[in-house]
Amino acid sequence: MATIRIPTPLRPYTGNQNSVIVSGDSVSAALADLTGQYPDLRQHLFDGDKVRSFVNIFLNEEDVRYLDGAATAVAENDTLMIIPSIAGGKLVLSLDCLVLL
Amino acid sequence: MTVKRLIHPDALADISLSHEEVQRYSRHLIMPEVGMTGQKKLKASSVLLIGAGGLGSPLAMYLAAAGIGRIGLVDYDVVDYTNLQRQIIHGTKDVGRLKLQSAKETMLDINPHVQVDTYEVPLTSANALEILAPYDVIIDGTDNFPTRYLTNDACVLLGKPNVYGSIFRFEGQLSIFHAAEGPCYRCLFPEPPPPGLVPSCAEGGVLGILPGTVGAMQATEAIKYILGIGESMVGRLLLYDALNMEFTEVRLQKNPNCPVCSDNPTLTELIDYEQFCGVPAHDHSLYLTAEEGEAVPQIAPLELKRRLDAGEELFILDVREPHEWEISNLNHLGAKLIPMGDVVARMNELDTAVTLIVQCRTGARSADIIRELQKHGFKKALNLDGGINRWASEVDPSLPIY
Numbered sequence: 266m267a268t269i270r271i272p273t274p275l276r277p278y279t280g281n282q283n284s285v286i287v288s289g290d291s292v293s294a295a296l297a298d299l300t301g302q303y304p305d306l307r308q309h310l311f312d313g314d315k316v317r318s319f320v321n322i323f324l325n326e327e328d329v330r331y332l333d334g335a336a337t338a339v340a341e342n343d344t345l346m347i348i349p350s351i352a353g354g355k356l357v358l359s360l361d362c363l364v365l366l
Numbered sequence: 367m368t369v370k371r372l373i374h375p376d377a378l379a380d381i382s383l384s385h386e387e388v389q390r391y392s393r394h395l396i397m398p399e400v401g402m403t404g405q406k407k408l409k410a411s412s413v414l415l416i417g418a419g420g421l422g423s424p425l426a427m428y429l430a431a432a433g434i435g436r437i438g439l440v441d442y443d444v445v446d447y448t449n450l451q452r453q454i455i456h457g458t459k460d461v462g463r464l465k466l467q468s469a470k471e472t473m474l475d476i477n478p479h480v481q482v483d484t485y486e487v488p489l490t491s492a493n494a495l496e497i498l499a500p501y502d503v504i505i506d507g508t509d510n511f512p513t514r515y516l517t518n519d520a521c522v523l524l525g526k527p528n529v530y531g532s533i534f535r536f537e538g539q540l541s542i543f544h545a546a547e548g549p550c551y552r553c554l555f556p557e558p559p560p561p562g563l564v565p566s567c568a569e570g571g572v573l574g575i576l577p578g579t580v581g582a583m584q585a586t587e588a589i590k591y592i593l594g595i596g597e598s599m600v601g602r603l604l605l606y607d608a609l610n611m612e613f614t615e616v617r618l619q620k621n622p623n624c625p626v627c628s629d630n631p632t633l634t635e636l637i638d639y640e641q642f643c644g645v646p647a648h649d650h651s652l653y654l655t656a657e658e659g660e661a662v663p664q665i666a667p668l669e670l671k672r673r674l675d676a677g678e679e680l681f682i683l684d685v686r687e688p689h690e691w692e693i694s695n696l697n698h699l700g701a702k703l704i705p706m707g708d709v710v711a712r713m714n715e716l717d718t719a720v721t722l723i724v725q726c727r728t729g730a731r732s733a734d735i736i737r738e739l740q741k742h743g744f745k746k747a748l749n750l751d752g753g754i755n756r757w758a759s760e761v762d763p764s765l766p767i768y
Contacts, residue, residue, distance in 0.1 A: 270614070273537040273607075277707075283610060319557050323616045328554075331619050346616065348605065350555040351534035352511045 267339045269299055272349040278305040287345075292322060293335040295345055310347070321348040372502055372527075372592055373407040381406040387479055391433055404593045405433060409479075411592045412436035414501035416489055416517055418465040419443070420577030421507030421531050421584065423455035428585040430473035430480050434592075437473065438501055440485040441465045442648070448768070452574035488648045489513055491636035494520040503588050505529045507581065511558045512639035512647035518543060518551035519636055522627045527591060527600075531584040536573050538580035538606040541599050541618065542587055545627035548601035553621035558643040576608055662736040665748040667757040670723060674699060682723045683716065684754075685709060685735045690727060694754055694765040706731050710738060718744055725750040725757075727768070 266286050271279050279285055285302060289295040296316065300307040310320055322329045323346040329337045339345065383391070383405060394400040394408075413434050415422050418441035429437055443465050445456045453465075460468035466484040473482050485497055489508075494516055498504055504526050506517045514532075521528040527544040530551060543550045583604070590596045605614045625633045640646055640653040647653070665673075673680060682701035684691065691703050704712050706726070716722060722744060724732040729752050736747045750757065758765035 273535045283607070319555065319559055321554060326616050328616070328619060330621075346605075346614070348554075348603070348616065349534075349537075350511070350559060351532045351537065351539060352509055352514060 266341065267295055267343040267345055269295065270344060270346040272347055272351075274349050274351065275306060275309060275347065278309065279303045290339055291335070292324065292329050292337045292339060292345065295339050296322075296335075319350065321350075322346070323348060372594060373410050375403075377410050378403065378406045381410050383409070384479075387433070390477070390479070394432070399595050400593060404595075407592055407594075408433045408589065409435040411503070412438065412501045413503045413505060413588055413592075414438040414440065414498060415505050415507055416440050416513065417507035417509065418453075418455065418469040419449065419507065419509065420452045420533065420572065421505075421581040422469070423453045424578050424581035425505055425507055425585050425588075426469050426473050427455055427476060428582060429588065430477045430482070432585070432589055433477065434480060434589075436481045436483065436501075438483045438485065438497070439466055439469055440487065440489050440497060441469075442486050442488050452572065452577050454578065488651070489516060490647075491516060491638065494636060495524060498524055498526060501526070503527050503529060503591060505531075505584055505588055507531065507584070510647050511643040511645060514551065515558065515642060516636065516639045516647075519626050519633065521545075522550050522552075523634075523636070529584045529588050529591070529599075531580040533572055533576050533580050535571055536576065536607060536609040538576055538583075538608070540580060540583050540587070540604040540606070541602060542591065544600050545620075549618045549620040550624060550627040552626050553624045554603065554618055556621070556625065560644065573608055579606065579608065662733045662740075662749045663747070664729075664751040665723060666751050667760045670750060670757075671761050679720055680723050681717060681720045682725060682750075683709075683735075684725050685732055686726050686754075690768075693768050694758060696725065696754065696757070701725070706735055709735055710742070713739070713742060716744070718746070720746070722747040723750055724748070726753050728753040728755055 266288055269285050269287055271283055271285060276283060285299055287295045287298040289298045296310060300310060310316060316335055324332060324337055324339065325344055388395065391405050394405050395402060411434055413429055415425050418426060418439050426437065426439060445460045445463055445465055445468055447461055449456060450458060455472045456465065456468045464486065466486055470482045470484055473480065487493060498520050504517065504521050506514060506528055508514055508517065518528060522545045525546055527542055530541045530543050532539045587599050591598055601618050603616050603618050622628055625631060640651060682696050682699055684695060684701045684703045685706040687705050688703065695701060724736050724747055726732040729749055733749050736749050739747050755767045758767050
């Protein structure tokens with residue numbers, strides 16, 4: 266079982282959990298398990314079957330884009346991180362604080 | 367990666383420290399890592415801060431205190447009460463003043479030996495290169511995506527290091543993006559999140575201390591970079607979670623296909639960043655998002671009051687979050703709270719026959735909900751223009767404005 270760290274902007278979709286234990290031996294299987302547990306997350310991480318281009322996934326310290334992408338192997342006790350692009354916490358502009366991945 | 371030499375020793379030949387300055391910087395001078403040479407490097411250097419707000423406050427104060435010779439500030443905003451919870455360079459007496467004036471005053475009070483240059487403009491594609499060019503180090507303390515991409519691209523084009531910090535609620539990020547030595551912001555985030563994917567600002571806000579922590583770390587990195595000591599944050603991204611007091615670090619790589627910093631860039635000049643991000647960069651912007659362009663039927667607070675006073679049957683739907691309802695609400699007028707994320711699922715609780723007044727804090731979320739309700743056949747829905755804050759200002763001063 267690996268752990269996925271959930272960034273603040275996505276915690277509303279994971280019942281405010283900051284990390285989720287997932288099964289699966291690859292990045293794509295782990296994400297599939299995550300979105301199976303929290304279906305509302307799916308639209309934020311996937312566009313159809315593909316991980317959205319602006320979603321950054323790190324396995325331990327490394328960007329999976331420079332490993333094997335979604336096929337990257339995930340071992341027991343690995344940590345996956347979803348890294349969001351965040352811009353600030355201002356409440357003034359309607360879409361400005363829409364921070365996602 | 368160990369930092370490289372930013373200030374050439376020859377540039378220090380004309381720099382000297384007065385007795386007063388030696389005394390002021392004593393705790394730097396007695397550390398061999400800084401010493402007289404390091405302090406002169408700080409005096410010879412120049413740093414530009416984009417934004418004099420949450421991140422800019424501790425940055426400007428610490429960089430002034432540290433004796434950075436020339437500090438530039440870019441901001442066009444005026445201090446308001448909602449800034450004071452985190453923007454500690456400004457005080458209550460400064461509300462209504464230009465942030466630049468207030469910030470400069472505080473900085474020169476901390477250290478009259480530094481030069482503070484102010485730029486009272488929003489940073490745009492038209493002025494960015496000219497404003498950034500004279501500075502050694504650029505520090506990104508902005509609060510929106512268009513300006514972040516603009517700052518990054520301008521730094522790449524000019525070959526400047528960009529000390530990056532970003533905050534959201536309880537979470538912070540820190541890095542140095544410097545294309546000459548490592549990845550840039552676009553290597554990590556090639557494109558911004560599409561506007562509207564998360565349909566709400568309801569999850570916004572920031573812990574007041576968070577920009578203090580992150581801004582102080584940015585100042586640390588800028589000073590290390592200028593001194594040429596320690597391990598810099600180039601090629602590293604620090605993630606800070608204040609809620610759990612966790613620091614996590616990941617490694618960043620230069621994207622060989624980066625549109626701006628790779629060997630074959632597709633982007634060789636600044637672009638329209640509001641168009642690119644699909645959101646306005648600042649309050650003064652004329653940019654309208656695709657959705658904002660589609661007007662929804664509005665009702666002004668005084669008109670709503672008139673119609674309620676006339677005894678008309680109206681249904682007020684408040685689409686904010688429960689913690690916002692606790693700050694102010696129209697419960698006494700029969701308002702019903704359904705947070706925007708739940709409205710579609712709970713549409714059966716709404717009466718299509720009665721005119722619906724949809725209301726949030728300032729009118730943006732409620733406009734989004736009206737567009738959504740229109741798709742589901744609600745014809746009689748009006749947006750309370752300016753939200754409950756404008757209602758409080760024009761109709762009911764017993765309510766607070768937040």
